[in-house]
Amino acid sequence: MDEISPLLGNQPRQDPDLLSPNLRPRHRDLIPTPCGPVKPWSELTCMLKLYFCFTIVSLLALLGLTVYSICKEHMDTDVYDEDNFTVSLIQMVGIVFCIYYISRGVLQENRQELVVFVLSVFVVMIRSVVNFSVQGRKAKQELLVRFVCTMTLGVVHLFCTIVLIQRPNMMAFRVGGALERLQEQYFLLNLCFSMVTFDLQAQLCLCIMITTSDTAMSTVNSIILGVGVVWACLTSAVGAAAVLKEAKVLVWIFTAQNLPQLAFFVYLMYRVVEKWFHDNTYTLEAAAVTGALISLVIKAVLFWGLFRLVHSFGQGLRERMFASGK
Secondary structure, three states: OOOOHHHHOOOOOOOHHHOOHHHOOOHHHOEOOOOOOEOOHHHOOHHHHHHHHHHHHHHHHHHHHHHHHHHHHHHOHHHOOHHHHHHHHHHHHHHHHHHHHHHHHHHOOOHHHHHHHHHHHHHHHHHHHHHHHOOOHHHHHHHHHHHHHHHHHHHHHHHHHHHHHOOOOOHHHHHHOOOHHHHHHHHHHHHHHHHHHHHHHHHHHHHHHHHHOOOOOOHHHHHHHHHHHHHHHHHHHHHHHHHHHOOHHHHHHHHHHHHHHHHHHHHHHHHHHHHHOOOOOOHHHHHHHHHHHHHHHHHHHHHHHHHHHHOOOOOOHHHHHOOOOO
C-alpha cells in the first residue's frame, strides 16, 4: 500500500465506493422520484423529445375517441352492442397504461417498460382489427375514424419504439455504477416493477370482460368482481412497494395476496364455461380464457424475477437509486 500511495498523492483515504469518480453512478444528473431516478428533460435529444410528445398527444387523442365511443355506445340503447362496448372499455384501459409505459420507458431508459409498451400497443391494434371486422356496415362507419387512427398511429409507435429499444442503455450504469452485480439487480428490479403493472392491466381487462359480458349478473357476482378489482389494485400496490423498498415482509405478503387471485381466476373460468353453452357467440369467452392464460404467464415471469431479486436485497441498490446526489 505504501508503494502505490505516492501515485495517489496525499489524498485522504475514502470509502471503496468513492475511490474512482468514473465508477460512481451520476446521481447529480438524475432526478429522484418515488419510482426511481429519471433523466432530466434537458438530457433528452431533440428527436426523442419530439417522439415522446407525439406519442403522448396521439395516445391522448385515441383516449378521447375511445371515451367518446364508450359514451355514445352506453347512451344509444337502441343499437347497444355489448361486445363492442366491452372492447371499447378494454381499449381505454390499455391506452391509459400505454401512456404510463412510454413515460417511464423514455425518462428512465427502461427497456422493460418499452417492451411492455410495444406489447400493449400491439394488443390494442389486434383488438381493434377483430372488433372492426365483426361489425356491421353502420357500426363500421361509426368506428372508422377510431380504427384508422389506432392502426396508423400503432404502426408508427411500434416502429419508433423498437428502434428506441435497440439504442444503448446507460441508465443501469448511471444507477448501479460499474458493478455488474448492481446492474443485474437494477434490471431485475425494473422487470419486476414492469410485470406488476402489466399484471394489473391484464387483471383489470379480464374483470371488465367478464363483468360486461353478463348483463344479467347477480348482485353477489357483481360484488365478487368488484372485490376482485380492488384486490388487484391493492396487490399491485404492495408488489410495487416490496420491489422499491426491498422489503422481504412485503414480498411474502404480496405472494400470499396472489393466492386468492388464482382462486378468482378459477371462479372467472367457471363463469365463462357456464355461459359458454347458453349462446352461440364465443368471442368474449375465448378472449377471457386467453386473458387469464396471459395473466398466469405474467405472474410466472414476475415471481421468477422477484425471487431472484429478493436474494439481492440490502446490497446497496436502493441506496443508490434514491440517493439525493449530495
